Amino acid sequence: MVEILIDEDACVGCGSCVDDCPNDVYKMNEEKWKTEVVNVDDCMACLSCHEICPAQAMTHKNIHVAKRLYIDRRVNHVLERII
Amino acid sequence: MIEDVRGTFKPELIPKESGGNIDDYEDALHVLMKFMGSMSSALEQVSGRGANAIVYQAGKRMGHDAAKMMEKTDNLEQALDEMGEVLGTEFYYEKWKPAGQEGYTIEKGDETVIKLLFMDCVVRQTLRRTGLPQKGPLCYLLYGYMVGAVEEVMSIKGKVDIDHVGPNACLKTLTIKWGGK
Ligand code: SF4
Ligand code: SF4
Numbered sequence: 710m711v712e713i714l715i716d717e718d719a720c721v722g723c724g725s726c727v728d729d730c731p732n733d734v735y736k737m738n739e740e741k742w743k744t745e746v747v748n749v750d751d752c753m754a755c756l757s758c759h760e761i762c763p764a765q766a767m768t769h770k771n772i773h774v775a776k777r778l779y780i781d782r783r784v785n786h787v788l789e790r791i792i
Numbered sequence: 793m794i795e796d797v798r799g800t801f802k803p804e805l806i807p808k809e810s811g812g813n814i815d816d817y818e819d820a821l822h823v824l825m826k827f828m829g830s831m832s833s834a835l836e837q838v839s840g841r842g843a844n845a846i847v848y849q850a851g852k853r854m855g856h857d858a859a860k861m862m863e864k865t866d867n868l869e870q871a872l873d874e875m876g877e878v879l880g881t882e883f884y885y886e887k888w889k890p891a892g893q894e895g896y897t898i899e900k901g902d903e904t905v906i907k908l909l910f911m912d913c914v915v916r917q918t919l920r921r922t923g924l925p926q927k928g929p930l931c932y933l934l935y936g937y938m939v940g941a942v943e944e945v946m947s948i949k950g951k952v953d954i955d956h957v958g959p960n961a962c963l964k965t966l967t968i969k970w971g972g973k
Contacts, residue, residue, distance in 0.1 A: 731956040731963070732890065750891035753909050755958025775960045776882075776912045779825065779921030782818055 711754055712770040713746045719766040720744055726758040726767065734758075822921065829922025832930040847929040848936040855940020862945050868897065868904060868968060871945045878941045883934065884912035888963060904968045911961050926957040935964070942966065 713734070722742040727735045732751035735744045735758070744766075754772035759765070797811060835843040855878070862874045876885065887896045888909035898905045910916075915930045924930075935952040942950045948968055955963040 748891075753888055753963060754911075754961055755956060755963065756960035757956065757958035760959055772960070773911045776917065778821065778914065778917040781822060782815070 711749055711752045711772055713749055713752060714768040714770065715744055715746065716764075716766045716768075717741070717743050719764040721764050721766075723763060725761045725763070729758055729761045731755075825918040825921040828918050828930060829924055832928060833922075833924055835929050843929040844932040848932040848939075851933040851936025851938075852940035852943075853936075854933075855937040855942075856944045857940075858937070859941040859944035862941075864945060864947060866946055866948075868906065868946070871942055872906075872908075874945050875938065875941045879938070882912060882914040883910060885910045902970045904970070906966050906968075907955065908964050908966055909961055910964060913962065916957075916959070916962065920959065926962065927954055931957075938964075938966070942968070 720743045722737070722744070724737050724744070726744050727737055732748065732753065734746060734748045734752045736747045737743075738745045752769070754769055756769065756772075758767060759769070832843075832847075835847070839846065858878045859874070862878065863870075865871050865874070872887065879885070885908045888907045889896050896906050913934070915934050916926060919926055919928070919930060931954070935954075938952050939950045942948075946968065948970060950969065951967050953965045953967070955965055957963075
């Protein structure tokens with residue numbers, strides 16, 4: 710089952726993930742003004758929320774990771790040595 | 793270093809192996825991805841939204857051709873399995889439904905609707921490789937392909953709509969219209 714972790718220190722409360730998610734997985738916690746996960750069962754791991762979040766505040770665990778053919782293996786190899 | 797492969801070739805000979813190593817294949821894949829990406833964006837620039845319609849038709853024809861050899865069925869589940877075989881592992885998808893919905897299919901008059909979650913998709917990878925947005929002409933090639941394949945297998949009319957796209961998966965709705973073409 711998918712698990713979503715939100716780094717509350719990183720989240721700036723912009724609400725972009727709430728607007729972006731088509732399955733209403735997130736809701737703004739109006740007291741803390743941070744996003745919270747309210748409907749993880751409907752997460753389909755599209756990761757469009759990752760692209761839109763300016764703070765890279767979320768992590769999705771236990772998901773199918775799509776084949777990333779656009780990353781050149783040689784580039785990957787170099788990156789692995791740098792990072 | 794480019795290796796010069798030398799051999800003998802006669803017109804009637806079919807090489808048993810294509811040769812090369814995985815790096816060669818990867819280079820070839822990336823060149824194709826770049827070509828496809830620039831073709832798709834040029835098509836869009838020249839013909840605007842008309843590009844989607846052209847590419848959709850091309851995909852549909854490919855889908856019909858690819859599914860010609862598959863077994864005909866009027867069972868949607870079986871048709872989806874066969875479509876999976878036609879699309880191959882590069883277009884890996886699963887049926888999807890919200891947790892609160894009972895079954896995968898919804899009946900609407902003479903139509904059946906089902907949501908498909910595309911997890912692996914070479915088109916998506918190509919677009920990301922070339923820095924292009926999703927939902928453009930290349931995506932329509934795949935929609936056409938799916939519709940063509942399902943129409944061929946089930947002898948019905950079908951259509952695909954995009955619900956949502958993301959970097960890791962895309963949700964589509966497949967609608968089957970019963971009652972023949
Ligand atoms: S991965 Fe997709 S479905 Fe899941 S929370 Fe993010 S936007 Fe919503
Ligand atoms: S998009 Fe990111 S920063 Fe904005 S509310 Fe969601 S988690 Fe927080």
